[in-house]
Every structure is written in structure tokens, then in C-alpha cells.
Amino acid sequence: MEAPLMEPGPLDAGLYIVATPIGNLGDITRRAVETLDRCALVACEDTRVTGKLLNLLGLHKPLRRYDDHASDVAREALLSEMAEKAVVLVSDAGTPLISDPGYRLVRDARARGIVVTSIPGPSALVTALSMAGLPTDRFMFAGFLPAKDKARGDVLAELAAVPATLVFYDTGPRLVASLDAIARCLPGREVAVARELTKLHEECRSGTAQDLAEHYTAHPPRGEIVLLIGPPGPPVAPEDDVIEAELRAALAEMSTSQAAGKVAKAHGLDRKTLYARALEINGELKG
Incomplete structure (x- = not known):
């Protein structure tokens, strides 16, 4: 599929979430470069890291630090700017918000009706x-x-x-x-x-x-x-004598149906089978 070229000139006002390389500069997308080129401001975790990336791409943009320690005042300032111009959010590497700052900024932008656009790319x-x-x-x-x-x-x-x-x-x-x-x-x-x-x-x-x-x-x-x-393997069924002991202990405290249900749920076993055995145990105890 052929990727459409962006229109020349500044981007529409809003917040643009841009993924950046996690190690290899060749992984940056053409759309990410075009967005960075046409935005008005870049919000980033570390201006030194992002400044280095922009230099490698031959771009020069105003940078604003925005990280987990950013104040409410700093977030408000960015929200005010993106209501009128294009603001890009990047992390030091990879896709923003994935264990990186930005959640509150995106949430507040959406709540205010600011257009939020994500430019996908690298993710560790x-x-x-x-x-x-x-x-x-x-x-x-x-x-x-x-x-x-x-x-x-x-x-x-x-x-x-x-x-x-x-x-x-x-x-x-x-x-x-x-x-x-x-x-x-x-x-x-x-x-x-x-x-x-x-x-x-x-x-x-x-x-x-x-x-x-x-x-x-x-x-x-x-x-x-x-x-x-890796995920857990299938549960290992306990030995019959363990099930028997648990059923007897449960029957001493609750009804036959409740005891069967409790043990079945604990081990992922068939409730009807356990209920039948619980009835047998009750019969033995009464006999």
C-alpha cells in the first residue's frame, strides 16, 4: 500500500503522539519525520535526547520538557498551546505513554475537545x-x-x-x-x-x-x-485422596451442594461428579 504524502505547511492545531526509534534511527517512519517537521512545538522527556534526534533528522524545533514530574501549570501551558497550534509529544524512545509520561496530557486534551492523533511506530x-x-x-x-x-x-x-x-x-x-x-x-x-x-x-x-x-x-x-x-500451564489435578479429604472437611461445615461447589471451584473439577461423591460420603457417615 502506498503511503499518502502529507500536505505541505503547518499541521492543524492539536496533540500529535509520535513514536520514535528505540535504538536504530532507520526505524523512524516517514510520517513521524513529516509530523516533527511541520509541528510548532515538541514536548519531550529530555530536551537533550530529543534534540539529538532532531539534529540527526536535520530538523530544528522548539523543545519543551514534559515528564512525570511536570507540574499542573506546565500541562496547562501545553494544553493552551495545542488548542491553537500543533504540539508533538515524544518520549526518549519508542511509543509515548507506554511506561512513559503523557497519560494526563492526553486525557485532558480529549476532555477539552482537542484533536489527538497518534503516529505509530517502534515499541520495545x-x-x-x-x-x-x-x-x-x-x-x-x-x-x-x-x-x-x-x-x-x-x-x-x-x-x-x-x-x-x-x-x-x-x-x-x-x-x-x-x-x-x-x-x-x-x-x-x-x-x-x-x-x-x-x-x-x-x-x-x-x-x-x-x-x-x-x-x-x-x-x-x-x-x-x-x-x-510464559503463561501458566494447565492446572494439575490433585490426588484423589486430597479431594476426598477436602470434601469431608467441607461437608463438616456446609451443605452437600455447597461442599461440592467449593471443592470443584478450587480445583476446576466437575461439580456433578463431586456432588455425587459428597452424597456417598454423607450416606457413609449416616450409616
Whole structure:
């Protein structure tokens, strides 16, 4: 499909969300370059990083810092400007708002009737998913894993039963601790580490969390990292004697129907079969 060229001249007023390369300058889209060329102002996390990108593209635009620490006053100033001219929002790399600032700005712009346009492009999340070899029919992106051990373990425990590939962002200094936590909390899961994406030393390594932790302990990683965890396998049915014991314990506290329902729900078993066995147990107890 042939991409239409943009009309020459300034863009219409509004907010333009522009994805930028995550490592390889060749990944920037023609539409992104044209939008940056025709906008009136660029809001960015770090003016030095974005200034370098614009210089490489041969562009010169006014830059305004806008990050997670930006004040309400700074956001209001940008909203006022985009009501009259084209304001571009970029992050340091990749697609804005994906674990990057911008959510409040976009929400407030839409609430005020300001046109918001997204110019899609590179994303570390999607790039990693496409090359990791883990299921992609369902995935859950959960941002950065917490830095502290307890909080990290709590998040992993909370997401353990989600029937999807889990995706996190991480950093080199914290990766081994994250892998150790995954080995403890989610043993047996397939894990992938994608790093230096689109760059010269791009790597996507998969295996168990324990094996990967040993590798990266010996070879400390650099750069930003995408950490992926495969979905849980099918539940393993407990032994018959365990089910029997749980049914008997439940029957001591509730009705036959409730006991069968409780044990069936806990293990994903057939309720009718358990109800029949619960009736037999009641008959034995009364006999």
C-alpha cells in the first residue's frame, strides 16, 4: 500500500503522539519525520535526547520538557498551546505513554475537545513479543517490576494465575534480582530476556529464570530490558485422596451442594461428579 504524502505547511492545531526509534534511527517512519517537521512545538522527556534526534533528522524545533514530574501549570501551558497550534509529544524512545509520561496530557486534551492523533511506530514491548517465541494471542504488559523484593514478589504472586504471557520492562542492575524472584514465585515458567533491541548487540535469550539469572550474573547486562514470562500451564489435578479429604472437611461445615461447589471451584473439577461423591460420603457417615 502506498503511503499518502502529507500536505505541505503547518499541521492543524492539536496533540500529535509520535513514536520514535528505540535504538536504530532507520526505524523512524516517514510520517513521524513529516509530523516533527511541520509541528510548532515538541514536548519531550529530555530536551537533550530529543534534540539529538532532531539534529540527526536535520530538523530544528522548539523543545519543551514534559515528564512525570511536570507540574499542573506546565500541562496547562501545553494544553493552551495545542488548542491553537500543533504540539508533538515524544518520549526518549519508542511509543509515548507506554511506561512513559503523557497519560494526563492526553486525557485532558480529549476532555477539552482537542484533536489527538497518534503516529505509530517502534515499541520495545511489541518488538520483544514478536521475537521471544512465547504465546502472543494473549499478553499482559505490567510496566516495571518494583525494585524492592517484597513488592516485586507481591506483583508476581498477584499475576501468577493470569492466563497470558506477562511482559515487564526492567533495567540491567535489577535484572538478576527480578529473575531470582520469578524463579521463586513462578517456578517452571519459560522466561525470555530481550535487550539492546534494534541495536548492534541485540539479544533475546530464553530459558528458565534460574538459568537466565546464572547467565546474567556471569555476564552483567546493559541497556533497557524487556522481560517476558510464559503463561501458566494447565492446572494439575490433585490426588484423589486430597479431594476426598477436602470434601469431608467441607461437608463438616456446609451443605452437600455447597461442599461440592467449593471443592470443584478450587480445583476446576466437575461439580456433578463431586456432588455425587459428597452424597456417598454423607450416606457413609449416616450409616
